[in-house]
Amino acid sequence: MTEHSRVVVVVARCSRQPGKAFGIRCERSEGTSWSGTWAFALRESAAEREGYSQSIEGSLSMDAAYPGCPSCMRGGLAVCGSCGGASCWGGELGEHPCPWCGTRSRVEGEITRLRAGGDR
Numbered sequence: 001m002t003e004h005s006r007v008v009v010v011v012a013r014c015s016r017q018p019g020k021a022f023g024i025r026c027e028r029s030e031g032t033s034w035s036g037t038w039a040f041a042l043r044e045s046a047a048e049r050e051g052y053s054q055s056i057e058g059s060l061s062m063d064a065a066y067p068g069c070p071s072c073m074r075g076g077l078a079v080c081g082s083c084g085g086a087s088c089w090g091g092e093l094g095e096h097p098c099p100w101c102g103t104r105s106r107v108e109g110e111i112t113r114l115r116a117g118g119d120r
């Protein structure tokens, strides 16, 4: 992983259909601000081969052009406070079930750290 890459693909799972993974193209605008600009369906096995297991540090907001989760079309993104996995989110407050580890956690505020795929 290079420290200078400006575009990374983060792997997320659909929280309504946990078997469905998707990739989120994140572009760094400046410093540690990232914006999610695109989402596409992908298979997790393929994601590993492509080296998509990258993480980003910083804040992530979704671009106006972000199309939403390819499976359920929801445009938000939640990051699990327990495992750091990303999943689609409909913007509702309250408990959000993490499709990676099964933890139900409260979605709060903005995303400051995101881990993708397998942790290494």
Ligand SMILES: [Zn+2]
Pocket (backbone or CB within 6 Å): 013, 014, 015, 016, 017, 069, 070, 071, 072, 073, 074, 088, 089
């Ligand atoms: Zn979804």
Ligand SMILES: [Zn+2]
Pocket (backbone or CB within 6 Å): 080, 081, 082, 083, 084, 085, 098, 099, 100, 101, 102, 103
């Ligand atoms: Zn989790």
